[in-house]
Amino acid sequence: MTTNTPRPEVLRYTAFSNSPDGGNPAGVVLDAAALDDGDMLAIAAGLGYSESAFLTAPPEALGGQEGRAYSIRYFSPKAEVPFCGHATIATAIALAERIGPGELVFATRAGTVPVEVAEEDGTLRATLTSVEPHIEDIADADLAEALAALDWPATDLDPAFPPRIAFAGARHLVLAAATRARLADLAYDFARLEALMHRLDLTTVQLVWRESATVFHVRDPFPVGGVVEDPATGAAAAAFGAYVRDLDLVPEDAVLTLHQGVDLGRPGELTVTLRAGDPRVRVSGTGARIS
Numbered sequence: 001m002t003t004n005t006p007r008p009e010v011l012r013y014t015a016f017s018n019s020p021d022g023g024n025p026a027g028v029v030l031d032a033a034a035l036d037d038g039d040m041l042a043i044a045a046g047l048g049y050s051e052s053a054f055l056t057a058p059p060e061a062l063g064g065q066e067g068r069a070y071s072i073r074y075f076s077p078k079a080e081v082p083f084c085g086h087a088t089i090a091t092a093i094a095l096a097e098r099i100g101p102g103e104l105v106f107a108t109r110a111g112t113v114p115v116e117v118a119e120e121d122g123t124l125r126a127t128l129t130s131v132e133p134h135i136e137d138i139a140d141a142d143l144a145e146a147l148a149a150l151d152w153p154a155t156d157l158d159p160a161f162p163p164r165i166a167f168a169g170a171r172h173l174v175l176a177a178a179t180r181a182r183l184a185d186l187a188y189d190f191a192r193l194e195a196l197m198h199r200l201d202l203t204t205v206q207l208v209w210r211e212s213a214t215v216f217h218v219r220d221p222f223p224v225g226g227v228v229e230d231p232a233t234g235a236a237a238a239a240f241g242a243y244v245r246d247l248d249l250v251p252e253d254a255v256l257t258l259h260q261g262v263d264l265g266r267p268g269e270l271t272v273t274l275r276a277g278d279p280r281v282r283v284s285g286t287g288a289r290i291s
Contacts, residue, residue: 027052064105076225083169085234
């Protein structure tokens with residue numbers, strides 16, 4: 001960005017909560033046409049949120065309604081990431097406040113992500129539809145290293161939820177705790193986990209505990225983004241939805257509730273919807289502007 005170019009407005013929104021004090025904050029720049037990669041990274045680093053989103057004009061082949069289709073890029077304080085769920089939700093809420101609820105289409109580096117924003121009892125709620133997901137095994141040595149970095153004994157894992165790497169726009173290692181106390185006690189080796197995640201191209205580690213058939217508590221260490229923990233992680237929620245379906249842990253048609261951020265004092269709620277016959281995963285939540 002040249003010194004003569006006006007700095008674009010940087011909005012601050014939280015996603016997966018209708019309170020500014022809950023959910024996961026994101027920076028949102030609705031017109032980033034004048035910014036280069038360095039500018040976007042500097043803005044994201046200055047905000048210090050886990051990710052910030054930057055909108056520019058859509059590619060010609062994207063489709064969608066005129067004025068409701070965009071290219072979107074996501075930056076953590078350290079680097080660009082291919083997809084970010086909470087910043088997508090935050091951006092959709094910010095746009096809906098300006099152009100009204102309805103359908104949006106985003107061209108991300110992971111693929112095309114449609115988002116629908118609806119107003120429910122005066123509250124805006126956004127639902128993103130992920131790119132097609134996939135699941136893969138993790139090598140025993142890599143799993144052992146992840147557990148060592150977390151300081152989690154293997155006996156603290158829930159055997160009903162085998163460790164896997166799940167992708168629905170970004171890669172996440174899914175590890176399930178056997179107890180809520182295990183999930184709550186998170187004090188990990190930042191550098192060690194970061195090194196492993198870079199080697200495996202992971203965005204977060206999705207730590208989960210199952211409260212009931214459709215209710216889960218989750219936490220997401222995010223050292224590769226320069227953040228100890230992500231307060232509410234839409235991309236990981238989508239990956240987790242694909243994971244539980246792939247392993248037949250939930251029905252083909254299912255609506256899951258994920259509670260995240262409680263242990264950080266920023267409670268948020270993510271809704272994950274699975275539909276029979278559609279491999280994609282839908283993640284929805286509310287949002288709020290941060291003053």
